[in-house]
Amino acid sequence: MSKNARDRSIDPASQEMLALASRAGLETAWDRLEKQQPQCGFGELGLCCRNCNMGPCRIDPFGEGPQRGVCGATAEIIVARNLLRSIAAGAAAHSDHARDVAHIFKLVSQGKATSYSITDKAKMERLMKEYGVADQIALAEAILSEFGKQDGPIKFVSRAPAKRLDLWKRLGIEPRGIDREIVECMHRTHMGVDNDPLNLILQGLRASLADGWGGSMIATELQDVLFGTPVPTFSETNLGVLEKEKVNIVVHGHEPILSQMIVAAASDPEMIDLAQNQGAEGINVAGMCCTGNEILMRHGVPSAGNFLQQELAVATGAVDAMIVDVQCVMPALGALAGCYHTKLISTSPKAKFPGATHMEFHEETAYDTARSIVRAGILNFKNRNPSRVHIPEIKSKAMVGFSVETIVDALGGSLDPLLGAIKSGAIRGIGAVVGCNNPKIQHDFGHVNLVRELIKKNVLVVTTGCNALACAKAELLQPEAADLAGDGLKGICKALGIPPVLHMGSCVDISRILVAAAAIADALGVDISDLPAAGAAPEWMSEKAVSIGAYVIGSGVFTVLGTVPPVLGSPAVAALLTEGAKDVLGASFAVEPDPFKAASLMIEHIDEQRKKLGL
Ligand code: SF4
Numbered sequence: 237m238s239k240n241a242r243d244r245s246i247d248p249a250s251q252e253m254l255a256l257a258s259r260a261g262l263e264t265a266w267d268r269l270e271k272q273q274p275q276c277g278f279g280e281l282g283l284c285c286r287n288c289n290m291g292p293c294r295i296d297p298f299g300e301g302p303q304r305g306v307c308g309a310t311a312e313i314i315v316a317r318n319l320l321r322s323i324a325a326g327a328a329a330h331s332d333h334a335r336d337v338a339h340i341f342k343l344v345s346q347g348k349a350t351s352y353s354i355t356d357k358a359k360m361e362r363l364m365k366e367y368g369v370a371d372q373i374a375l376a377e378a379i380l381s382e383f384g385k386q387d388g389p390i391k392f393v394s395r396a397p398a399k400r401l402d403l404w405k406r407l408g409i410e411p412r413g414i415d416r417e418i419v420e421c422m423h424r425t426h427m428g429v430d431n432d433p434l435n436l437i438l439q440g441l442r443a444s445l446a447d448g449w450g451g452s453m454i455a456t457e458l459q460d461v462l463f464g465t466p467v468p469t470f471s472e473t474n475l476g477v478l479e480k481e482k483v484n485i486v487v488h489g490h491e492p493i494l495s496q497m498i499v500a501a502a503s504d505p506e507m508i509d510l511a512q513n514q515g516a517e518g519i520n521v522a523g524m525c526c527t528g529n530e531i532l533m534r535h536g537v538p539s540a541g542n543f544l545q546q547e548l549a550v551a552t553g554a555v556d557a558m559i560v561d562v563q564c565v566m567p568a569l570g571a572l573a574g575c576y577h578t579k580l581i582s583t584s585p586k587a588k589f590p591g592a593t594h595m596e597f598h599e600e601t602a603y604d605t606a607r608s609i610v611r612a613g614i615l616n617f618k619n620r621n622p623s624r625v626h627i628p629e630i631k632s633k634a635m636v637g638f639s640v641e642t643i644v645d646a647l648g649g650s651l652d653p654l655l656g657a658i659k660s661g662a663i664r665g666i667g668a669v670v671g672c673n674n675p676k677i678q679h680d681f682g683h684v685n686l687v688r689e690l691i692k693k694n695v696l697v698v699t700t701g702c703n704a705l706a707c708a709k710a711e712l713l714q715p716e717a718a719d720l721a722g723d724g725l726k727g728i729c730k731a732l733g734i735p736p737v738l739h740m741g742s743c744v745d746i747s748r749i750l751v752a753a754a755a756i757a758d759a760l761g762v763d764i765s766d767l768p769a770a771g772a773a774p775e776w777m778s779e780k781a782v783s784i785g786a787y788v789i790g791s792g793v794f795t796v797l798g799t800v801p802p803v804l805g806s807p808a809v810a811a812l813l814t815e816g817a818k819d820v821l822g823a824s825f826a827v828e829p830d831p832f833k834a835a836s837l838m839i840e841h842i843d844e845q846r847k848k849l850g851l
């Protein structure tokens with residue numbers, strides 16, 4: 237195996253495929269990152285601005301060249317504006333996903349999207365009560381109106397502890413309508429509007445809170461209503477879940493609206509017959525990234541891997557169709573799929589890709605479209621070249637699907653046993669570890685080592701997104717992983733039969749972590765910032781992660797980032813995020829690429845909080 241492959245990933249299946257890709261002369265994200273070197277220093281520092289056509293402008297970080305853009309914007313202003321635009325983009329991605337789910341919920345309520353139905357009626361009724369409405373259509377309308385709400389905070393904000401709500405009010409960052417906050421970010425960063433870095437960052441917090449306690453939370457809640465609230469389920473992860481003798485259909489992206497239907501269509505007897513007529517043993521659906529997490533936790537559909545494995549899956553030569561919706565889908569996939577027989581199928585009118593066949597998916601005709609898409613994958617099976625098929629025989633068992641409701645159930649109906657374990661010190665604290673892969677960090681190295689360190693020191697880990705999949709592949713989501721935990725955490729996990737790392741879902745499901753944190757804080761009579769808890773995103777890359785980071789610290793959770801955000805061009809903004817925020821929000825960011833040191837930072841913080849609580 238080439239040293240290169242080992243340097244690029246710690247995951248043996250990915251190493252195997254990287255070595256194959258290199259032998260075959262296939263280009264991957266790692267190669268493209270190398271070709272981008274050196275990356276633009278102004279960009280890395282956040283010091284370039286092209287918000288108007290007097291620019292583009294850039295500030296010389298060494299103080300020798302220009303210190304102001306043509307309009308007079310300083311490094312502080314440019315860095316803060318760029319940060320705000322990233323938050324707006326990330327919040328928009330999560331929230332537009334939520335809008336699609338809310339739209340389907342409305343269509344289902346009106347009897348217009350017959351492919352879908354209500355799966356968790358009890359949750360829907362709880363939501364109706366929370367919104368104070370009497371019927372399903374009224375609930376759909378109330379939720380849809382959250383996006384454009386002009387005045388007053390969005391509903392789910394009231395799920396936060398009273399102290400936090402009060403703080404947001406005092407700071408003027410209680411989020412109003414989700415669309416309104418995002419539009420305001422774009423307005424304020426237009427040339428000649430908001431030029432006060434602190435004011436810009438406060439708006440960033442407000443928009444991000446509209447994501448975490450709004451868009452993301454709406455997506456999670458309504459997906460549970462429509463597709464079911466996850467319960468613990470066993471499944472498998474990694475490229476070894478692809479099957480040589482079956483039609484392999486990989487669903488990639490973020491929205492379960494599509495992947496749910498693909499799963500249903502692939503188990504249609506007519507489709508299975510068709511697959512068998514084409515010479516396959518059957519149909520194997522596998523997930524990728526977060527849409528994969530959605531069907532993994534609800535249906536136990538195996539996941540082929542996380543973000544950096546999307547190209548490696550195609551390079552197995554065994555993927556007959558890769559079906560994509562929105563977010564985290566590399567535009568490189570089309571060209572790579574063209575080197576194989578793989579059909580790349582785009583489905584969202586919002587997301588088209590070079591080299592893809594577009595089969596547009598609409599809610600009203602969801603099942604029929606899903607059948608056509610699955611059929612296209614089946615009919616492509618015969619085009620597979622068996623001599624080019626190479627599936628690594630590597631996969632791991634994982635226990636997934638820990639919604640807040642499930643965790644409470646596993647604890648016997650209340651949070652008391654968890655609180656007792658935290659108070660006694662058996663559980664030292666809670667670590668929320670989330671986020672993407674980024675080829676700037678050895679694939680999965682940050683995720684897996686950080687999580688291993690935390691559980692070793694009795695920190696219970698909750699995880700979502702690509703971290704969850706990294707942990708699954710590293711066998712940390714199995715009850716047997718309790719043996720890797722410190723004695724206190726091990727004892728609790730063994731007694732409950734759960735892993736020390738709890739899979740809570742996809743990226744939008746970080747909202748589940750917010751709900752859990754609020755419930756624990758309420759039970760202890762404190763704010764979220766007082767909890768012995770810390771967050772981390774060891775390999776983050778997307779703008780969604782910027783929004784997540786902002787709402788997580790805005791909600792009071794100290795967070796360690798593994799890749800450096802583009803803010804170092806302004807020492808004032810960097811200081812505000814890493815120090816100043818602590819005085820105001822009770823939480824701040826730290827940046828630490830070394831996962832072992834990052835774990836120490838989180839544990840130090842957890843211990844400090846324990847001391848303050850007298851634990
Ligand atoms: Fe340059 Fe100011 Fe225009 Fe940005 S807004 S491109 S700093 S002139």
Ligand code: MSK
Nearest residue numbers: 526564671672701702
């Ligand atoms: S898929 S946003 S790479 S976690 Fe949610 Fe993974 Fe990050 Fe996409």
